[in-house]
Amino acid sequence: MCLAIPMRVTEVHGNPDDFSTSQIAVVDADGISREVRLDVVDHWPNVGDYVIVHAGFAIHSLIEEEALKNISLLKELAANMPQELLT
Amino acid sequence: MKYFDEYRDGSIARALVADLQKAVTRPMRIMEVCGSHTMAIFRNGIRSILPDGLELISGPGCPVCVTSASHMDAFIAMADRPGVRVAIFGDLFRVPGSKGSLANASSRGAKVDIVYSPMDALDLARKHPDDLIVFLGVGFETTTPTIAATILAAKNQNIRNFVVFSTQKTIPAPLTALLEDPALRLNGLLCPGHVSAIIGAGAYVPFAEKYKIACVIAGFETTDLLTSLILLARQIGAGEARVENTYGRVVAWEGNMRALKMVEEIFEPCDTEWRGLGCIPGSGLKIREKYREFDAEARLDIPLTPASEPKGCMCGNILKGINTPRECPLFGTRCSPASPVGPCMVSSEGTCAAFHKYGMDE
Ligand code: SF4
Numbered sequence: 272m273c274l275a276i277p278m279r280v281t282e283v284h285g286n287p288d289d290f291s292t293s294q295i296a297v298v299d300a301d302g303i304s305r306e307v308r309l310d311v312v313d314h315w316p317n318v319g320d321y322v323i324v325h326a327g328f329a330i331h332s333l334i335e336e337e338a339l340k341n342i343s344l345l346k347e348l349a350a351n352m353p354q355e356l357l358t
Numbered sequence: 359m360k361y362f363d364e365y366r367d368g369s370i371a372r373a374l375v376a377d378l379q380k381a382v383t384r385p386m387r388i389m390e391v392c393g394s395h396t397m398a399i400f401r402n403g404i405r406s407i408l409p410d411g412l413e414l415i416s417g418p419g420c421p422v423c424v425t426s427a428s429h430m431d432a433f434i435a436m437a438d439r440p441g442v443r444v445a446i447f448g449d450l451f452r453v454p455g456s457k458g459s460l461a462n463a464s465s466r467g468a469k470v471d472i473v474y475s476p477m478d479a480l481d482l483a484r485k486h487p488d489d490l491i492v493f494l495g496v497g498f499e500t501t502t503p504t505i506a507a508t509i510l511a512a513k514n515q516n517i518r519n520f521v522v523f524s525t526q527k528t529i530p531a532p533l534t535a536l537l538e539d540p541a542l543r544l545n546g547l548l549c550p551g552h553v554s555a556i557i558g559a560g561a562y563v564p565f566a567e568k569y570k571i572a573c574v575i576a577g578f579e580t581t582d583l584l585t586s587l588i589l590l591a592r593q594i595g596a597g598e599a600r601v602e603n604t605y606g607r608v609v610a611w612e613g614n615m616r617a618l619k620m621v622e623e624i625f626e627p628c629d630t631e632w633r634g635l636g637c638i639p640g641s642g643l644k645i646r647e648k649y650r651e652f653d654a655e656a657r658l659d660i661p662l663t664p665a666s667e668p669k670g671c672m673c674g675n676i677l678k679g680i681n682t683p684r685e686c687p688l689f690g691t692r693c694s695p696a697s698p699v700g701p702c703m704v705s706s707e708g709t710c711a712a713f714h715k716y717g718m719d720e
Contacts (some may be wrong), residue, residue, distance in 0.1 A: 291514045311507050313610070327475025327477055
């Protein structure tokens, strides 16, 4: 049920504070463009950010930097990580 | 994008597997709460590399699986009403009540539409002005805000032939019920990714404190899951019980305030029945009086009558982590994904379906 893949935002429409406007983003997922609702997204995204989508609604927006955040933790954890991955 | 490659990198995963072996220094039981995690763990082959001593138990986090037979009966009774068209997520279609499923209702002429988003149900309402569209709300904290937003949109757009039958549930309530049960002997919780994106990592602090249980929030990639299991094993090995979050790219400590506010506006807590777990006080969400016109139970008079579970099905015990699917005599014989007996086999996230798809030869 949970789609974990962040989708890239290409268009943003509507006013974050006014639910009577259509709060919609156009996202790109593997080359296919789709509309998602922004009514319950935690932070209003900008074009170029990423969103996590559930049942047609963006529930979370993130910038690329955040998407990479856990990787440093990963590398720290894998004590016997092959050397070439630690660069 | 670099992001995907790193989270799926095979050599990183192998290094993490070796770390996990080292971290499991004593027998430990960890529950993966969420059905999407159950599926991801099987799909990524994590179950087959678990170190001896680490036991993974599937929890109650499959929304279709915990929908009670009496709720299913009410759904079907509603679909059978003239002038009603029900809109559902696809997983619900074949779930058995005490007398058949929505699939059966549909084949005898009931109008049942499968939708991807609750917003699609609103489109149906526009397209079929003479039908009352009933969206069957089944889900946890991740789905509830999307339904709340849809109700608000219906109100703003003055759509009058759209209602929701809410069986929405919250995850912390059944966790409390499970942790109160000493028979389970749990040491750690692998906490859901997207439920936590809404309620926040901080929501698990009471569990870590009161039940001395290690809690780690995880994403859905192989490395997310392995990292989380390592942190859980290390906490348990060291006799600690804290909340850690390895899915920080999606889950904030305080959760998604916009979504929580939206839910608070539309819904209020109520008691609700869970398949296998019984009635759990305060674990459900019903539509507030102010939005009564969108409440299916207020608009249509639908009785909830006690209903029996499918004969011989052990889903109740499986949802509680007491039994595994293989201990059910019907598993793989009378009950399979092609002809399921219980909801844990119907739902693509159900534990029985996961064992059947990936774990037959384990
Ligand atoms: S195998 Fe089928 S009958 Fe047995 S518990 Fe699972 S869903 Fe129920």
